[in-house]
Amino acid sequence: MTEDLRRQVLAAKEAARKLRVLSSSKKNAALLAMAKALRERADEVLAANREDLDQGRERGLSKALLDRLALNQDRVEGLAKGLEEVAALPDPVGEVEGMWKRPNDLQVGLVRVPLGVVAMIYEARPNVTADAAGLCLKAGNSVVLRGGSEAIRSNIAIGNVICDAIAEVGLPKEAVCVVQNTDRKLVRELIRMHDAIDVVIPRGGAGLIRTVVEEATVPVIETGVGNCHTYVDKAADLQMALEIAINAKIQRPGVCNAMETLLVHGEIAEAFLPKLAEQLLDKVELRGCPETCRLIPQAKPATEEDWATEYLDYILAIRVVPSFADAVAHINQYSTGHSEAIVTEDYSAARRFLEEIDAAAVYVNASTRFTDGGQFGLGAEIGISTQKLHARGPMGLKALTTTKFIIYGEGQIRK
Amino acid sequence: MTEDLRRQVLAAKEAARKLRVLSSSKKNAALLAMAKALRERADEVLAANREDLDQGRERGLSKALLDRLALNQDRVEGLAKGLEEVAALPDPVGEVEGMWKRPNDLQVGLVRVPLGVVAMIYEARPNVTADAAGLCLKAGNSVVLRGGSEAIRSNIAIGNVICDAIAEVGLPKEAVCVVQNTDRKLVRELIRMHDAIDVVIPRGGAGLIRTVVEEATVPVIETGVGNCHTYVDKAADLQMALEIAINAKIQRPGVCNAMETLLVHGEIAEAFLPKLAEQLLDKVELRGCPETCRLIPQAKPATEEDWATEYLDYILAIRVVPSFADAVAHINQYSTGHSEAIVTEDYSAARRFLEEIDAAAVYVNASTRFTDGGQFGLGAEIGISTQKLHARGPMGLKALTTTKFIIYGEGQIRK
Numbered sequence: 014m015t016e017d018l019r020r021q022v023l024a025a026k027e028a029a030r031k032l033r034v035l036s037s038s039k040k041n042a043a044l045l046a047m048a049k050a051l052r053e054r055a056d057e058v059l060a061a062n063r064e065d066l067d068q069g070r071e072r073g074l075s076k077a078l079l080d081r082l083a084l085n086q087d088r089v090e091g092l093a094k095g096l097e098e099v100a101a102l103p104d105p106v107g108e109v110e111g112m113w114k115r116p117n118d119l120q121v122g123l124v125r126v127p128l129g130v131v132a133m134i135y136e137a138r139p140n141v142t143a144d145a146a147g148l149c150l151k152a153g154n155s156v157v158l159r160g161g162s163e164a165i166r167s168n169i170a171i172g173n174v175i176c177d178a179i180a181e182v183g184l185p186k187e188a189v190c191v192v193q194n195t196d197r198k199l200v201r202e203l204i205r206m207h208d209a210i211d212v213v214i215p216r217g218g219a220g221l222i223r224t225v226v227e228e229a230t231v232p233v234i235e236t237g238v239g240n241c242h243t244y245v246d247k248a249a250d251l252q253m254a255l256e257i258a259i260n261a262k263i264q265r266p267g268v269c270n271a272m273e274t275l276l277v278h279g280e281i282a283e284a285f286l287p288k289l290a291e292q293l294l295d296k297v298e299l300r301g302c303p304e305t306c307r308l309i310p311q312a313k314p315a316t317e318e319d320w321a322t323e324y325l326d327y328i329l330a331i332r333v334v335p336s337f338a339d340a341v342a343h344i345n346q347y348s349t350g351h352s353e354a355i356v357t358e359d360y361s362a363a364r365r366f367l368e369e370i371d372a373a374a375v376y377v378n379a380s381t382r383f384t385d386g387g388q389f390g391l392g393a394e395i396g397i398s399t400q401k402l403h404a405r406g407p408m409g410l411k412a413l414t415t416t417k418f419i420i421y422g423e424g425q426i427r428k
Numbered sequence: 429m430t431e432d433l434r435r436q437v438l439a440a441k442e443a444a445r446k447l448r449v450l451s452s453s454k455k456n457a458a459l460l461a462m463a464k465a466l467r468e469r470a471d472e473v474l475a476a477n478r479e480d481l482d483q484g485r486e487r488g489l490s491k492a493l494l495d496r497l498a499l500n501q502d503r504v505e506g507l508a509k510g511l512e513e514v515a516a517l518p519d520p521v522g523e524v525e526g527m528w529k530r531p532n533d534l535q536v537g538l539v540r541v542p543l544g545v546v547a548m549i550y551e552a553r554p555n556v557t558a559d560a561a562g563l564c565l566k567a568g569n570s571v572v573l574r575g576g577s578e579a580i581r582s583n584i585a586i587g588n589v590i591c592d593a594i595a596e597v598g599l600p601k602e603a604v605c606v607v608q609n610t611d612r613k614l615v616r617e618l619i620r621m622h623d624a625i626d627v628v629i630p631r632g633g634a635g636l637i638r639t640v641v642e643e644a645t646v647p648v649i650e651t652g653v654g655n656c657h658t659y660v661d662k663a664a665d666l667q668m669a670l671e672i673a674i675n676a677k678i679q680r681p682g683v684c685n686a687m688e689t690l691l692v693h694g695e696i697a698e699a700f701l702p703k704l705a706e707q708l709l710d711k712v713e714l715r716g717c718p719e720t721c722r723l724i725p726q727a728k729p730a731t732e733e734d735w736a737t738e739y740l741d742y743i744l745a746i747r748v749v750p751s752f753a754d755a756v757a758h759i760n761q762y763s764t765g766h767s768e769a770i771v772t773e774d775y776s777a778a779r780r781f782l783e784e785i786d787a788a789a790v791y792v793n794a795s796t797r798f799t800d801g802g803q804f805g806l807g808a809e810i811g812i813s814t815q816k817l818h819a820r821g822p823m824g825l826k827a828l829t830t831t832k833f834i835i836y837g838e839g840q841i842r843k
Contacts, residue, residue, distance in 0.1 A: 033786065121805065230642055235647075372832065374833040383835065388530070388842070389536050405830050405832060415817070416820055416821075420789060420792070424671065425795065426671055426674075426794070427679050
């Protein structure tokens, strides 16, 4: 079965050679055909999804997981719309990022080109299958999609529809490869096919991401874990701080850009924390440092572990800090480098926060919930990178490309 | 001893926090102090180097290796000059790559920032110690330098001089960390310190690079192996092709951008190959396909292995190909993605070659020997990346940085 997988991946690599030189109009035609086919064959996708859901219920999957797994007519329409939106985005491939002449008249340029073969390793949500296929194809890449076993029938059905549409417009359908065998051992094989795959992007829980980082020899773009902070400075507009903190915590607590720890400057803690508690206590469990617990009697004492935890839930850790520097030190110690915010009206505090905090997205006076490709104006996103290499923060189409140097000579040789 | 190493690396990480926000003028002052100290304390470095050389001779190191290891007054002067040149380069840190407003008035920008902690794993040449320290510091990074055991005394001596100079200008000397223990097991520890090191760059032989790629959990930038081709098209200016081929092969055969295989279009093989043989045969061993051997009786038959070998020596593989497409197919099969060249006067062939060849540097009518940070105008280089993630081709200061999103708000929350 390793051999089957290898054959598929090599076919994807071969297809990538053809995609690499494809015009935008051909790629867009494929994306529109994929959208059309998904609408026309929605029943087929939904039937497969019902089988996944039935088996999920038998296996006793949680309600939240079943919800992430479930498709319906609206969600399939959403997938089709998403593909049309990707078709409408500008194509990054072929963009010349710069070209210059050297003293010997050699003309050196840097041009944006596809990565080649992208492997996605992901969990429950079958929408990733269509989204990733669309984004990778638009950027001229083949994609190997290895979703979770709980969504395998849905993924295969979406893959069939997409591949048929690709073939219909005359492109190689091997460009989108849904791995049908969900044996976990094959993931390890996949992420070590260094000669055929150019990058692997894991999307899912911390365990999945750790396994991929540990085992892969293919370069990895690490995504996701967000232990995000909001720091309410002593010079904050407290009403603004209240709105931002509440939004960052509860607008959608289960996602990586939601706030997990709130830091509050000691000088305004007494004015701020009771007001916050009033608005949050009926929905959110508060865990605080001793000073927080003094100001909010209903808060539970926070432990060291709380400062390091991404709850993804209706829980908030709160710490009162004596100074700006202590807030920065706390964040730089516990941050996972995702999204961090300060609320302040102090020019220098804002400037220093932007400089001193080492994270993918650093905010002044806004909710961390904006860390998202669409919200940042990058178009659809393939994930949020929390590593520093290649891409950092929300990854749009450009993150699915690389560059090459092109050199125009007229016989130059090196002396 | 793992604990010692970990302590050093964490100190480097702490130092990186200070470097991150340092002004260019302070970093440049450190670089100039490093250069001055190397000149002043050259004797100390040379004495340590003599001990390395003595031990190398005892251990029976090859002459080539001893030459790479050897320092002298001129080479130390070269190191100092190199640091001064890095000081003169523009600082990439703080450059805003773009800033735009979203419909909700959120101002989103992308700013270039240091990577953090860079680990270099390298072999014999002690000049890497000074070069890498200078480039990393200029880009605001700490660097952990793990050179080979054969150069350990030289590396430690250079490290001492550099660290003293850094301390002298008031910066944290932990920013440059020479690993003193050359036990190979520690390399494995180092490249798995995922929580403290942001990137590892291996420089050296294929074995070293493979080990790092296989074992690292820290993101790796793969460097180096270059199985480079030159394709002489049927529309080539044969005199130009001759000069380019000779330059690419013998101007310096032991480096990664030297040509290893020459491809020649069938229609001009008879006119071209005997002339080439005339100029190369006294210096270079030729290994050819059957047609090459017919045209150059002195050539030995090439095997499949020859097409895949990076000789780094006075050996050249030659293949006559029936068409442009066969040349492209050969290159895309055997290339390591380093540097590839076409010699042609045909506009469409040039254009197609630039598009269809998937390598870090693709040339028309020039020698592949130009693939180098200095030659491309990037300033000093930290290595040549042959992977597609983050950096591809010669890596200058910019490759030692990453970006972060900075977001200026005025109370925006997500709906």
